[in-house]
Amino acid sequence: MSLNNQNVKIRSAVLGAAGYSGAELCALITANPFFELCYAFASGGREAEPLASLYPRFQQQIDIMVEPWSDAFLDSMTVDVAFLALPHEASEEIAPKLLAKGIKVFDLSGAFRLKQAALYPQYYGYAHQHPELLSQAVYSLMEWQTAPLGDLVSVPGCYPTACSLALLPVLKAGLVTDDCIPVISATSGVSGAGRKASLSTSFCEVGLNAYGFFKHRHRPEIEQNLGRKVVFTPHLGNFKRGILATCVVNLKKGVTAQQVNDAFVAAYQHKPLIRFSQKSPNVADVAGTPFCDLFWQQDGEQLVIMSAIDNLLKGAAAQAMQAANVRFDVPETAGLLPGALV
Numbered sequence: 001m002s003l004n005n006q007n008v009k010i011r012s013a014v015l016g017a018a019g020y021s022g023a024e025l026c027a028l029i030t031a032n033p034f035f036e037l038c039y040a041f042a043s044g045g046r047e048a049e050p051l052a053s054l055y056p057r058f059q060q061q062i063d064i065m066v067e068p069w070s071d072a073f074l075d076s077m078t079v080d081v082a083f084l085a086l087p088h089e090a091s092e093e094i095a096p097k098l099l100a101k102g103i104k105v106f107d108l109s110g111a112f113r114l115k116q117a118a119l120y121p122q123y124y125g126y127a128h129q130h131p132e133l134l135s136q137a138v139y140s141l142m143e144w145q146t147a148p149l150g151d152l153v154s155v156p157g158c159y160p161t162a163c164s165l166a167l168l169p170v171l172k173a174g175l176v177t178d179d180c181i182p183v184i185s186a187t188s189g190v191s192g193a194g195r196k197a198s199l200s201t202s203f204c205e206v207g208l209n210a211y212g213f214f215k216h217r218h219r220p221e222i223e224q225n226l227g228r229k230v231v232f233t234p235h236l237g238n239f240k241r242g243i244l245a246t247c248v249v250n251l252k253k254g255v256t257a258q259q260v261n262d263a264f265v266a267a268y269q270h271k272p273l274i275r276f277s278q279k280s281p282n283v284a285d286v287a288g289t290p291f292c293d294l295f296w297q298q299d300g301e302q303l304v305i306m307s308a309i310d311n312l313l314k315g316a317a318a319q320a321m322q323a324a325n326v327r328f329d330v331p332e333t334a335g336l337l338p339g340a341l342v
C-alpha cells in the first residue's frame with residue numbers, strides 16, 4: 001500500500017495513548033503530514049478525557065479525546081494502522097483482533113519481538129498465546145532492516161535499540177573476536193518504567209542502581225539482534241528520559257582505528273537518525289529528539305562504544321513512526337525532523 005500523497009492521510013489509532021510512549025506517538029502522528037490521528041485509547045477502566053488534560057503540554061496542539069478501549073471499537077473504527085503502546089500481554093491479546101480486521105499493527109511492546117516462543121515464560125513471565133504470530137512479525141530496527149515490514153511490525157525495545165545500533169557495525173564488519181561476549185551497561189531514565197505509580201520509581205526512591213542482572217527481558221532480544229551472547233546490566237537513573245549505553249567488545253588482533261571508523265561510516269552514512277558524537281554522548285542532547293548518538297574509543301584490542309537515545313522516542317514512539325513511514329512509503333523522517341514535539 002503506497003500512500004505518498006498528503007491528501008490521502010493514513011488513518012491511525014493509538015492504543016495506550018494515556019501512557020508515556022503512546023502520548024509521544026500521538027504527538028508524532030499529529031506532526032506528520034501523511035498521517036491522521038483518528039483515535040486515542042487508554043485502558044477500559046477510565047473515563048474519556050482530552051489528551052491535553054492528561055498531558056497539559058499538548059494544550060492547543062493536539063485536540064483528541066482519549067477513550068476507554070473496548071473490543072466494540074474493533075467493529076466501529078475505520079483506520080489503516082493501529083499503534084499499540086500497551087503492556088505486553090494486552091498487545092498480545094489485541095493485535096490478532098486488529099489484524100483480523102485488516103488493520104496494520106505496530107506494536108511497541110515486547111509481545112512479538114522474540115522469535116522463540118519458549119523464551120517468553122523465562123523472560124516475560126508468561127506463556128505466549130499466539131506463537132504463530134512470532135514468525136510473521138517483522139522487527140523494525142530500521143537502520144538494519146531490509147525485508148518488507150508486512151502487517152505486524154514489532155518495534156524494538158529501548159535498551160536493545162541503543163545497544164544494537166552501537167554494536168552491529170563492528171560485529172557485521174567482522175572486527176570483533178569470535179569468542180567475544182559484549183559487556184553492556186545501560187542507564188535509563190525513569191520514564192522507561194511507564195507512567196503508572198510504583199514505589200521503586202517514585203521521586204524520593206530513585207538514585208542510581210542496577211537491576212535485572214542476567215534476567216532482563218531485553219537480554220534475549222539483544223542476543224537475537226547480535227547473534228551472540230551478551231552480558232547486559234540495566235540501571236535506573238534519576239533523570240526523566242534517555243538511555244546511555246556503554247558497550248565493550250574485544251577486537252581481532254590488528255584491527256585499526258580506521259577500520260572501526262569505516263565500519264560505522266559504512267553502516268550509517270545514509271541513516272538520518274544516527275549521529276556521530278565528538279565526545280561521550282549525553283542523554284540531555286538526545287532527550288526530545290529521534291536521534292541515536294554514537295561515540296567510540298579504542299585502546300589496542302579493546303573497544304568501548306557509547307550510545308545515547310531518548311527511550312520514549314528513538315527507543316519507542318519515534319522508531320515506530322520511522323517504521324510506519326517506511327511501511328507506508330512516505331519519507332522516513334516525516335513527523336520526526338527537524339524536532340519532535342516535547
Ligand SMILES: NC(=O)C1=CN([C@@H]2O[C@H](COP(=O)(O)OP(=O)(O)OC[C@H]3O[C@@H](n4cnc5c(N)ncnc54)[C@H](OP(=O)(O)O)[C@@H]3O)[C@@H](O)[C@H]2O)C=CC1
Pocket residue numbers: 015016017018019020021022041042043044045046069084085086087088090108109110156157158191192193194195196311312315316
Ligand atoms: N517507556 C518506555 O521507555 C518504553 C516503553 N515501551 C513499551 O511500550 C509499552 C507502553 O509503555 P509505556 O508507555 O511506558 O506504558 P505506560 O504505563 O505509561 O502506559 C500504558 C498504557 O496502556 C494502557 N493499557 C494498559 N492495559 C491496557 C489494556 N489491557 N487495554 C488497553 N489499554 C491498556 C494504559 O491505560 P491507562 O492509562 O488507562 O492505565 C496506558 O495508557 C510497553 O509495552 C513498554 O514495554 C517500549 C519502549 C520504551
Ligand SMILES: CC(=O)N[C@@H](CCC(=O)OP(=O)(O)O)C(=O)O
Pocket residue numbers: 108109110156157158159188189190191192193194234236315
Ligand atoms: C527504567 C525501566 O524500568 N525500563 C524498562 C524498560 C523499558 C520498556 O518499557 O521496555 P521495552 O522497551 O521492552 O518496551 C525495564 O527495565 O523494564
